[in-house]
Amino acid sequence: MLLLFCAFMxxxxxxxxxNVAEQPVLGNDMVSMDSSSSFDxxxxxxxxxxxxxxxxxxxxxxxxxxEISPGPFHVNVSQIAKxxxxxxxxxxxxxxxxxxxxxxxxxxxxxxxxxxxxxEHFASLRTEFSNEVDLLAKIEHRSLVKLVDxxxxxxxxxxxxxxxxxxxLREHLDGQHGxxxxxxxxxEIAIDVAHGLTYLHLYAEKTIIHRDVKSSNILLTENLRxxxxxxxxxxxxxxxxxxxxxxxxxxxxxxxxxxxxxxxxQLTPKxxxxxxxxxxxxxxxxxxxxxGKKPPSERxxxxxxxxxxxxxxxxxxxxxxxILSLAFRCAANTRVNRPAMKEVVEExxxxxxxxxxxxxxx
Ligand SMILES: *[C@@H]1O[C@H](CO)[C@@H](O)[C@H](O)[C@H]1NC(C)=O
Ligand SMILES: *[C@@H]1O[C@H](CO)[C@@H](O)[C@H](O)[C@H]1NC(C)=O
Numbered sequence: 001m002l003l004l005f006c007a008f009m010x011x012x013x014x015x016x017x018x019n020v021a022e023q024p025v026l027g028n029d030m031v032s033m034d035s036s037s038s039f040d041x042x043x044x045x046x047x048x049x050x051x052x053x054x055x056x057x058x059x060x061x062x063x064x065x066x067e068i069s070p071g072p073f074h075v076n077v078s079q080i081a082k083x084x085x086x087x088x089x090x091x092x093x094x095x096x097x098x099x100x101x102x103x104x105x106x107x108x109x110x111x112x113x114x115x116x117x118x119x120e121h122f123a124s125l126r127t128e129f130s131n132e133v134d135l136l137a138k139i140e141h142r143s144l145v146k147l148v149d150x151x152x153x154x155x156x157x158x159x160x161x162x163x164x165x166x167x168x169l170r171e172h173l174d175g176q177h178g179x180x181x182x183x184x185x186x187x188e189i190a191i192d193v194a195h196g197l198t199y200l201h202l203y204a205e206k207t208i209i210h211r212d213v214k215s216s217n218i219l220l221t222e223n224l225r226x227x228x229x230x231x232x233x234x235x236x237x238x239x240x241x242x243x244x245x246x247x248x249x250x251x252x253x254x255x256x257x258x259x260x261x262x263x264x265x266q267l268t269p270k271x272x273x274x275x276x277x278x279x280x281x282x283x284x285x286x287x288x289x290x291x292g293k294k295p296p297s298e299r300x301x302x303x304x305x306x307x308x309x310x311x312x313x314x315x316x317x318x319x320x321x322x323i324l325s326l327a328f329r330c331a332a333n334t335r336v337n338r339p340a341m342k343e344v345v346e347e348x349x350x351x352x353x354x355x356x357x358x359x360x361x362x
Contacts, residue, residue, distance in 0.1 A: 075149050077156050079107060084114055098125060103163055112148050113164070117157040128232040129157050135231045136161070138205050143196030145219060145229040164219035164227050172220060173286045185224050186283045187355065190323070191348045192226035193218055197276060198341040200234075201269040207237040209246075209267055213275035214256045214289075215282050235267065255289030255300075260335055270335035276344065277330025281305050284323055302331050322351050 075083075083104035084091045094101035099117040106112055117125050129152065136147035136159075151158040166172075169189060172181055181189070193213070200208040211233040219227045233251045245266040250257070256278045258271035278289045278301070287301045298304045309324055326347055332338045339347075 075106060075151070075160065077151055077153070077158070080104065080114055080151065080158060080160070083107070083112075087116060098128075104160075106148075106160075110148065111163040111165075112160050113162070115159045115161070119155070122157060125157060129159070131234065132231045133159060135208060135234050135236070139200070139208070141196055141199045142225070143192045143227055144199065145227045161229070162227075164229070165222055166220040166224065168216045169218035169220060169226065169283070170215035170288075172224075173215060173282065181224070184352075184355065187323075187348070187352055189218070189220070189224065189226040190280055190283050191345065191352065193228060193279065194276065194341060194345040194348055196226075196228040197272055198345050201272070201341050207269060209235050209237055209269055210272050210275075211235060211251055211267070212253060212256075213272050213279055214253050215279060218279075237267070237269065258335070259333055268335060269341065270338045273330050273335070273338045273341060273344070274332075276341070277327045277332075277338070278302060280323060280327035280330060284327065302328075322347075326351075 081087065083106055084102040087100070087102060091102040091104060092100055093103045093113065098121045099115060102114040102116065104112055104114045117129065133147065133150045133152070136145075140146070145164060146162045147159070148162060149160040151160075167177060171177060197210065197213065200210060208231075210228065210231065212230055213228070217228065217230040219229050221227065235246060235248065237246055245268045247265050248267050250262050250265060252258075252261075252271075252275070256275040258274035261267055261271045261274075281287075281301055282289060285301060285305060287304075289301050291299055291301065294304075297307075305324065306328060309321075309328070326339075326344065330338055330344060
């Protein structure tokens with residue numbers, strides 16, 4: 001049986017997109033899902049398989065403490081309550097199945113997002129919450145949402161992260177922020193996300209697999225730099241070697257979910273690469289990965305895009321062809337055919353270089 005739920009800090013926490021899509025990719029079991037909901041196929045505890053062959057990171061390069069560095073001080077509940085005007089509606093910026101997100105200004109002036117879990121979900125949150133806190137505490141990258149502090153008490157579970165002011169990538173693709181994103185803005189966003197994921201896969205203390213890469217989990221700054229958010233589903237992996245994997249229940253979002261992972265329960269960083277490929281198509285086309293409003297032949301964006309691509313109907317919008325073919329390679333059905341995130345980044349750099357050059361020649 002498939003037990004579906006949204007995880008704390010997951011998409012349900014961010015304002016939802018309007019179009020609720022269907023779920024043809026995963027069949028009829030998932031009828032209650034929309035394309036922006038994350039899901040989870042089991043309520044059982046996860047177990048790990050394979051031999052951990054983690055190479056100890058070199059201290060100079062990876063000297064990341066597993067302890068939280070809360071900045072100049074640790075906040076307590078009463079300070080957070082005050083900073084959010086006692087969790088008032090006026091400070092609310094998002095709502096989800098497991099809790100509410102508020103914007104707040106800490107006593108030291110930092111603007112933060114405060115994610116407060118609802119009490120009735122504490123039990124089911126136990127692993128997601130500590131998982132997210134533990135992983136966020138270990139990462140430090142411009143393209144990843146940063147943990148500021150957290151409160152984990154009997155009666156209060158709160159995660160405080162940096163506040164990223166310009167909403168989600170999905171909102172921007174939907175035109176909810178007015179201006180349509182330009183090609184170079186899209187390219188920069190794609191590169192930022194690829195940088196963040198490369199860091200998680202290769203340079204974090206341990207390999208981290210995000211497992212829920214999607215446009216509603218990408219937040220944009222005022223300058224339209226992208227930051228990957230929502231680590232509630234993220235997993236550390238014993239190695240970055242593709243041969244080994246974690247056997248685990250399937251979590252993710254319909255439309256972005258690696259079909260090989262779905263079939264075999266084997267999770268590797270290439271599952272993020274698949275989701276990234278779908279995201280790249282979404283960035284290029286503006287279309288959701290699955291759009292139930294479209295005629296059946298066009299419903300699944302990656303299939304639709306491959307068809308258009310084969311027919312040679314791709315509009316002459318700058319240099320989408322290379323990015324498209326990169327997206328297709330990322331979204332390959334089998335992971336051996338997918339590039340690593342690092343190769344994706346390198347190719348995007350090359351595309352950017354060529355694009356900048358073509359602008360200068362105009
Ligand atoms: C919270 O921290 C503030 C500032 O350090 C302090 O004045 C206050 O007494 C604390 N409140 C509680 C309930 O611990
Ligand atoms: C968000 O992005 C738009 C461009 O789409 C920009 O004009 C605006 O200033 C940004 N900042 C905020 C806070 O909306």
